[in-house]
Amino acid sequence: MNRRKLLQLLSKGAAAGAFVKLSGGLAQGGEKFSEKAFEPMRFLGAELREYGERSEFEKGVVRYISPNLRTRHSGANFTPLDKLDGVITPSSLHFERHHGGVPTIDPAEHRLVIHGMVERPLIFTLADLKRLPSVTRTLFIECAGNGQNGYRNPPDMTLTATRSRGLVSNSSWTGVPLAILLKEAGVKEGARWLIPEGADAAAYTRSLPLEKAMEDVLVAYAQNGEALRPEQGYPLRLVVPGWEGSIMVKWLRRIQVTDMPVMAKDETSEYTDTMADGKVHAFTWIMEPQSIITYPSGLQQIQRGFHEIRGLAWSGHGRIVRVEISLDGGATWRRASLEPSPDPLSVVRFKLGWVWDGKETIIMSRAWDEKGNTQPTQEEFFARWARNNRYHYNAIQAWRIGADGKVVNGDKTLSASLAPRRLGAVGMGGCGGES
Ligand SMILES: Nc1nc2c(c(=O)[nH]1)N[C@H]1C(S)=C(S)[C@@H](COP(=O)(O)O)O[C@H]1N2
Numbered sequence: 273m274n275r276r277k278l279l280q281l282l283s284k285g286a287a288a289g290a291f292v293k294l295s296g297g298l299a300q301g302g303e304k305f306s307e308k309a310f311e312p313m314r315f316l317g318a319e320l321r322e323y324g325e326r327s328e329f330e331k332g333v334v335r336y337i338s339p340n341l342r343t344r345h346s347g348a349n350f351t352p353l354d355k356l357d358g359v360i361t362p363s364s365l366h367f368e369r370h371h372g373g374v375p376t377i378d379p380a381e382h383r384l385v386i387h388g389m390v391e392r393p394l395i396f397t398l399a400d401l402k403r404l405p406s407v408t409r410t411l412f413i414e415c416a417g418n419g420q421n422g423y424r425n426p427p428d429m430t431l432t433a434t435r436s437r438g439l440v441s442n443s444s445w446t447g448v449p450l451a452i453l454l455k456e457a458g459v460k461e462g463a464r465w466l467i468p469e470g471a472d473a474a475a476y477t478r479s480l481p482l483e484k485a486m487e488d489v490l491v492a493y494a495q496n497g498e499a500l501r502p503e504q505g506y507p508l509r510l511v512v513p514g515w516e517g518s519i520m521v522k523w524l525r526r527i528q529v530t531d532m533p534v535m536a537k538d539e540t541s542e543y544t545d546t547m548a549d550g551k552v553h554a555f556t557w558i559m560e561p562q563s564i565i566t567y568p569s570g571l572q573q574i575q576r577g578f579h580e581i582r583g584l585a586w587s588g589h590g591r592i593v594r595v596e597i598s599l600d601g602g603a604t605w606r607r608a609s610l611e612p613s614p615d616p617l618s619v620v621r622f623k624l625g626w627v628w629d630g631k632e633t634i635i636m637s638r639a640w641d642e643k644g645n646t647q648p649t650q651e652e653f654f655a656r657w658a659r660n661n662r663y664h665y666n667a668i669q670a671w672r673i674g675a676d677g678k679v680v681n682g683d684k685t686l687s688a689s690l691a692p693r694r695l696g697a698v699g700m701g702g703c704g705g706e707s
């Protein structure tokens with residue numbers, strides 16, 4: 273059939289009608305084709321280029337940067353979870369969290385020093401590190417401040433999935449196991465901690481238990497198959513599987529081996545958790561299970577009929593084994609299907625087919641990991657953690673679908689006894705990002 277004939281057929285709507293029938297009534301469409309759809313075939317396309325760029329029509333898919341940030345050098349932005357598919361975060365859309373801006377580092381000049389309680393202090397160039405045995409794993413990085421918006425009471429009705437949980441990203445990371453470097457240096461008896469330091473203006477510093485370092489920590493130089501992005505720590509960063517993002521020191525230049533944690537500003541003034549009894553919990557490293565429905569989600573608009581509910585789930589404790597979705601505000605739950613996961617500590621995608629009947633309802637998801645951990649309700653969460661806490665929020669996120677198909681935050685306004693103290697300006701702090 274030639275193009276003209278096909279066009280005639282399509283414009284009669286016959287074929288378009290057939291599509292609807294063939295797909296079992298799932299499609300809403302029936303849109304007519306126009307001559308315009310064939311326009312690109314009439315002209316020679318763009319030339320080959322050395323480095324790819326996305327379609328000009330996709331330029332609106334960007335990281336969310338709060339207009340309320342005090343500074344863009346010590347803040348965070350969010351991966352646009354509600355505009356992405358699959359589980360790999362494009363490197364250009366990986367969330368960012370910096371305490372002193374993004375340094376420009378010449379990899380030829382960069383060195384990694386390992387010293388302190390070791391037999392042989394060592395200095396590595398990038399080339400030295402790339403000669404060593406490498407590991408590639410698909411792992412999430414999540415800021416401890418992810419979900420921070422959940423501390424607001426009453427709930428923020430302008431919340432989107434991006435602003436709810438977009439301080440998580442998922443990439444394929446390649447690097448040298450830190451254990452190999454430590455064995456080379458020869459860790460002395462009595463050593464128990466590592467103090468990694470970044471080469472940024474913040475001289476960002478944390479304490480990392482030696483035990484974890486020997487287990488699975490990577491000194492990463494590649495992200496999704498190419499060199500790390502400057503924002504992600506070019507040319508070197510720590511990737512600490514399953515732990516809070518804040519321990520994954522970027523622009524890594526030095527690791528001191530010690531017998532004690534250093535109690536750095538970056539692990540005391542931030543990233544500690546106030547408990548409901550007023551005590552402060554330090555070193556909350558492992559990220560608890562999380563899930564977020566990205567479609568339909570906050571500020572989207574849906575129509576009656578079929579929708580594939582989609583979302584993302586992850587846990588620092590291990591593989592996600594089950595995600596449940598409630599379509600009736602938490603009264604009943606059904607099991608979503610999970611896409612095969614490339615790594616136990618990768619983000620996974622869940623899906624559930626659903627026909628929306630046009631009635632107002634609340635949808636929500638909760639994830640379960642292989643260790644039996646799941647997400648608490650808002651009430652359960654605030655029974656444990658203080659109202660004015662800022663980090664490690666992983667309570668179930670609800671979305672309310674109105675009779676008009678508009679989707680908004682479905683979280684409850686908590687009773688006075690449970691209500692978090694009004695955060696005010698504090699909500700803008702934490703991970704530096706008003707979420
Ligand atoms: N050197 C350095 N490393 C750092 C930070 C920083 O500001 N400086 N921020 C930390 C925090 S709080 C997080 S959540 C992650 C964020 O990593 P990303 O910007 O690649 O998403 O990097 C961590 N490593």
Ligand SMILES: [Mo]
Nearest residue numbers: 415416517518
């Ligand atoms: Mo963070």
